[in-house]
Each structure stands twice: as structure tokens, then as C-alpha cells.
Amino acid sequence: MLEKLIGKNLVLLENVDIGFSDGLNIATGETGAGKSLILNTLVCFPLKKFPNELIHDRNKDTKITIKIRLDNKNINDLLAKEGILKTDENAIEITRDINSKSISKFYINGIKVKPQLISILFDSYFSFFVQGAQSLLMDKKFQLQLLDKYLRLDKLCTSFKDSFGQFYSIKKTYFDLVKQKEQIDEKRDLFEFQLSELDKIKITSLEQELELIESQKKEKEIRENRDLIEEIVQTIDDRGLSFAIDLNRKISRTTLGNDEIQKLTDDLVFNMKELSYEFSKLSSESETINQDQGLNEDDLFILRELKRKYQLSTNELVEKKQEIKNLLSGQESLNDRISSCYIDYKDAEKKSSQIALKLSAERKKGSIKLVKLIKKGLKDLGIPNSTWIIGTREKEMDYSGIDDVEFMFSANPDFSPEPLKSVASGGELSRIMLVLALEISKVFESKIILFDEPDVGLGGAVAEKLGEKISALSQSCQVLCISHLPQVASFANNHFLIIKRLEGRKTSISIKKLSREGRVLEIARMLSGKNIENEALILADKMIK
Structure with a gap:
């Protein structure tokens, strides 16, 4: 669980200290208030280069600290090997210091660590679904990654990549030797x-x-x-x-x-x-x-x-x-080497092909289940009659296997499904991405899931259904969500209000954790605008779960 985010010298968030809780944490605020800055800070925390646009004054040092509570044995063992002892009921503090020359250093509980360890921690505990991800959905490589992630094929994929890497190396050696022999024969x-x-x-x-x-x-x-x-x-x-x-x-x-x-x-x-x-x-x-x-x-x-x-x-x-x-x-020696290498090449090819076939079978079997879940999810989000196919065609073996995977979609039953990039509108892509994110989050072992405005393009009963789905997801993991719809915000266990302030020429953002009364006012504002009416207050009070 993410317990705390502390930042110094962040853009519009010069000094920020936010405490999070279990369940569903939602941040709301007016358009342009800077709601996504919190999420972007977390998304960019483990990156090799922290974006300059997220730093307030580049001539000053920047410091970001997050406090996480761990319950993963593998991670605990990894930290122990690094000499890092957890305190305060399995909690650790991860700090990133960025100096004025944009050079970063990472620390866990005050002990300097390598960036790779931070990446491992984030990969194990965080899952990000941010704005713009739907554009990636049109890329077949990304579609395959989503399918493998949903089916939890990480170990099998890694096993295949290792095997294919060996096969590719032996294959290259073999054909280099053959080419060498051909050159000698041609120029004898x-x-x-x-x-x-x-x-x-x-x-x-x-x-x-x-x-x-x-x-x-x-x-x-x-x-x-x-x-x-x-x-x-x-x-x-x-x-x-x-x-x-x-x-x-x-x-x-x-x-x-x-x-x-x-x-x-x-x-x-x-x-x-x-x-x-x-x-x-x-x-x-x-x-x-x-x-x-x-x-x-x-x-x-x-x-x-x-x-x-x-x-x-x-x-x-x-x-x-x-x-x-x-x-x-x-x-003569070259001929012997070619013969020996050919045997190794064919053995490695056979081994890789066997793993690739197993991987392909798992993908085909699992894609049937995912198709059903996506169709149901799209129905809940206002696309009731969609046709969805995960098409697979065999291709020449490469590092991803032998499957050419492509998501095929049609919003209307009387039209044959076509590739997403050809037929899906922006709104449909957003909903498809949201459904995939929700389904993947259910099986993925991340403990902290972040959504950046997943409700864009939604409203009414569909938005409420989305709120229900995210709320249900938060029963098994911690969810941080940026939202602009009252139907989604009403499900929050922990509600933050993001306010942008202009004092003279200085712009800043304040973050306020809302009480129940504060939540009623904020949801009423989201329902009716700045001029809050009594009916909006009554409805907001009823909406809060």
C-alpha cells in the first residue's frame, strides 16, 4: 500500500505531503487544477531521467519520498540482500534526490541503492493506466503484451525469450560460417x-x-x-x-x-x-x-x-x-564446424519451437476467456452489442513467439469485426482500454493501481457502473484515481480536492483531504458547477457510498 507522497520543489507542488489509505483514493478538482501532477510524479519516479517539466526550479535540488507498506516475500528477501531492514510494520521509505544538474540518487530507508532495484519495486507494486494509453492499443505489439499480461504468461514468455535468444545466436553463427565457406568457394x-x-x-x-x-x-x-x-x-x-x-x-x-x-x-x-x-x-x-x-x-x-x-x-x-x-x-576444419553448428542450430530451433507452441496454445485458450470478459465489460460501459475477436495467425518465429495477434472489434452486430486501428473511435478505444485495465488489474499482482481520468467520455449510468467496477477492484488492492465525474468520485474511501491558487504572479496547487461534508460540497459542485444548488447537495449526499 502507498501510504505517503512527499515532494519538494515539484512544479505547482513546491512542498507536498499527502497521506493515502486503503481502498479507493480519488482526487477531483476543476479542469486545469493540476490533478494529474500527483499521478505523473508517481509514474515518473522510477524513470531513468525525471522530466524537467515536473520540476519547479531547475536551479534547486528536488526531493521526492514515497512510503510503501510491503507484504511480498520475494521483495522482502531482495531488500534483505541489499542490507535494507524494514521498520514500522513492513513499511519502507523510497527517496529520489535530483540535483540542479538533473543527476538522481535513490535511497531506501536512507541507504543508497541502484535504480534497477527501484524499477523492480515499482514493477512489483504499481500498475499505471494513464491518459494516452488508448493510442497504444492500436499497436499489435502492445495488444500482445496486454494479452500475455492478462494470462500471466510472464515466466513462459521469459523462458521462450531466453531459448529464442540462444537459438538466434547459434543460427547467426551457423549462417556466418556458411557465408564464409561460400565466399571461400567463390574466390578460391x-x-x-x-x-x-x-x-x-x-x-x-x-x-x-x-x-x-x-x-x-x-x-x-x-x-x-x-x-x-x-x-x-x-x-x-x-x-x-x-x-x-x-x-x-x-x-x-x-x-x-x-x-x-x-x-x-x-x-x-x-x-x-x-x-x-x-x-x-x-x-x-x-x-x-x-x-x-x-x-x-x-x-x-x-x-x-x-x-x-x-x-x-x-x-x-x-x-x-x-x-x-x-x-x-x-x-576441412570449416566444414566440420559447419556440420557441428548445424546440429546445434536445429536442436535450439526445436527447443524454441516447442516452447513457442506451448505459448501459442496458452494464448489461444486464454484469449477466449478474455473476449467474453471484454464483451461483458463493454456492455456495462455502454457498448452492448459489440463483436470482439482476438485474431491469431502464425508467423515466423521471433522474440515474441509465433503468434501474430490482433484485436478485432465491431460496435454493431451487423458489421464484421475489423482491426481496432481501422474501426474504433476515440471514445470506444478509451472504454476498451478501461475494460482491459480493469480485467488485467484483477489478475495482476500489483498492490497499487493508478487510473488517470478513466471516465473521460462517459456519463450517467455508464459512469456509475465504472465507479462500481473501480470500487470493486479496490477491495483487493489500493486504487488511486483522478476523476472528473461525481458518479465515480462518490465511491471514494479517501477523497482529495485539488485546488489551483494564484497569489500575485505565483501559481500553486493545494491538496485537501475532504471530510464527509467536504465531499458533499465537492460532488455537488461536480453536479451543478460553481453555483451549488440545494438539490445538488441533497443528491450528492445520497450518492456518497
Whole structure:
């Protein structure tokens, strides 16, 4: 049960504190008084983004607190896991703080919680039927959701969606593999030709390519200076070395030399020999410079041509070559994967189809009962001779099952039923939506049901019948209802009057809980307008249940 709504900095409701009771809570007021703001605050409370239009001053913080009394074991266990202990006879306080940057934080009994927990609580305890819902009624997807909700097929629907999700994933994998195989088969000749070209590449990395370029550069320099190198070697061998040897011999015969001089002449002879050796080696190096790698200038030319042709770098060419090899060599492995995946795909399809058939059978069986209830409900609300069919046709399996469901309606018995979007007027859609809301609320486990002006377009005995139905519903759950008809308001267990006030340039709303005398006055106003007549007061007193 919703016990209290407290709001700070809400539009027209800067500081609001409303206490609700069991049974039927009804709010009334003049047109434009802002009756729906209370309901909208509750509807938007769990949303990811709270609407700015419901905030009075966006530069200030906004705070909304609701107090709920719980009696759901699953929810109690969930709260206990979050470390939230209930107080005051199973009551909890849920708070939403919204700062000036529109950032929200949620709390339960002062403990910060995730928004997902708030959504679970609202889904478990609240059911909203607001203005504009009748337009959704023309959408076949929404119609199917209503049917499943009425038949309480949530668990079966969830089971099917999980199964179908697995099937869809396996199916996608299977067809991706088949497509991959088809692409390989279609391009096999191309792949084999490309591989024959790429196999000509002996250079296997960018580093090796750079080393070869440097080697080619060095080889070219040696080649260009070969004659000079040979001349230097010949000069050293013919004159330089013999001079150094002769000088060393002459110095060694004299008594003037010392150890240091002898060492220098010995080094001179040795260095001349080394110099000759190094230049001789340099002369022949161009012939063996790439023998260790087995690479030559032709290899570099092939690489450059293929890089230009494929518009790829050296490393990318090597990777492409390996990819093509893997594709061609993995053909047998791919065939095995396709065969295995096909078995999984068919098994998953069979499992999903079985659940879909069970779901379809439940929908068809349950729709017969719902049709009868809708026809009876429409009769009570002033459409006595309607024809109603819930049409089902088989479709390709998707996340909703195999049923293409559509509500078919005719207000007159001599006309065949047609889809709602084709034949139902606005007033008829409102009544149909109301009947569905009432019937769904009877079976749905929500403890708090909110109606926003369900009596639009109704009047007289039909409006009174609606009041009876909502009152009967409130015997098993708490109902909050915005109404503009005295026939409905007269059934209230708890009656609120919404008054809009203008003080200077400031507009605000006040909410007043009415005593019996106050209820008589308000219902009399609803009957006769601002100028309340004595007859209206007498009738209002009689109408109050």
C-alpha cells in the first residue's frame, strides 16, 4: 500500500505531503487544477531521467519520498540482500534526490541503492493506466503484451525469450560460417592466384626489408669505388708495406733505436698489413653481402611491386599471405564446424519451437476467456452489442513467439469485426482500454493501481457502473484515481480536492483531504458547477457510498 507522497520543489507542488489509505483514493478538482501532477510524479519516479517539466526550479535540488507498506516475500528477501531492514510494520521509505544538474540518487530507508532495484519495486507494486494509453492499443505489439499480461504468461514468455535468444545466436553463427565457406568457394581461384604471387616474397618482415635496403646501398657504394679500392690495395702492397719493412730493418741495425721506436716500426708494418687486408676484404664483400640471407635485389623488386599492387605494407602483405593460407588449409576444419553448428542450430530451433507452441496454445485458450470478459465489460460501459475477436495467425518465429495477434472489434452486430486501428473511435478505444485495465488489474499482482481520468467520455449510468467496477477492484488492492465525474468520485474511501491558487504572479496547487461534508460540497459542485444548488447537495449526499 502507498501510504505517503512527499515532494519538494515539484512544479505547482513546491512542498507536498499527502497521506493515502486503503481502498479507493480519488482526487477531483476543476479542469486545469493540476490533478494529474500527483499521478505523473508517481509514474515518473522510477524513470531513468525525471522530466524537467515536473520540476519547479531547475536551479534547486528536488526531493521526492514515497512510503510503501510491503507484504511480498520475494521483495522482502531482495531488500534483505541489499542490507535494507524494514521498520514500522513492513513499511519502507523510497527517496529520489535530483540535483540542479538533473543527476538522481535513490535511497531506501536512507541507504543508497541502484535504480534497477527501484524499477523492480515499482514493477512489483504499481500498475499505471494513464491518459494516452488508448493510442497504444492500436499497436499489435502492445495488444500482445496486454494479452500475455492478462494470462500471466510472464515466466513462459521469459523462458521462450531466453531459448529464442540462444537459438538466434547459434543460427547467426551457423549462417556466418556458411557465408564464409561460400565466399571461400567463390574466390578460391583468386585466393590461389594471390597466394602464388605472395609466395614469391622471401622478405618476411619490415626489419628484414630495411636490412636488405641498407645492404644494397652499401653494395652500390663498394661497386662504385671498386677501382679506387684496388688501387689503394696495390699501392699498399707495392710500396707502403715494403717501405715499412725496409724501415724497420734499417732501424733494427742501428744502435740509436730504443724499445719505443722499435715498437712503433713494428706496429707500422702490422698496420700496413691490416690495412691491405681490410681493403681487400671490402673489395670482395659486394659479392657475398647477401649470401647469408639468400636475398638479392630481385627480391626487393618483387616486394615493392606487390606492395604497390595490393596497397599494403610489408608486414600487412605477410599477414595477408598467412590469412589466405589459413583460409585454404582450413576448409576441412570449416566444414566440420559447419556440420557441428548445424546440429546445434536445429536442436535450439526445436527447443524454441516447442516452447513457442506451448505459448501459442496458452494464448489461444486464454484469449477466449478474455473476449467474453471484454464483451461483458463493454456492455456495462455502454457498448452492448459489440463483436470482439482476438485474431491469431502464425508467423515466423521471433522474440515474441509465433503468434501474430490482433484485436478485432465491431460496435454493431451487423458489421464484421475489423482491426481496432481501422474501426474504433476515440471514445470506444478509451472504454476498451478501461475494460482491459480493469480485467488485467484483477489478475495482476500489483498492490497499487493508478487510473488517470478513466471516465473521460462517459456519463450517467455508464459512469456509475465504472465507479462500481473501480470500487470493486479496490477491495483487493489500493486504487488511486483522478476523476472528473461525481458518479465515480462518490465511491471514494479517501477523497482529495485539488485546488489551483494564484497569489500575485505565483501559481500553486493545494491538496485537501475532504471530510464527509467536504465531499458533499465537492460532488455537488461536480453536479451543478460553481453555483451549488440545494438539490445538488441533497443528491450528492445520497450518492456518497
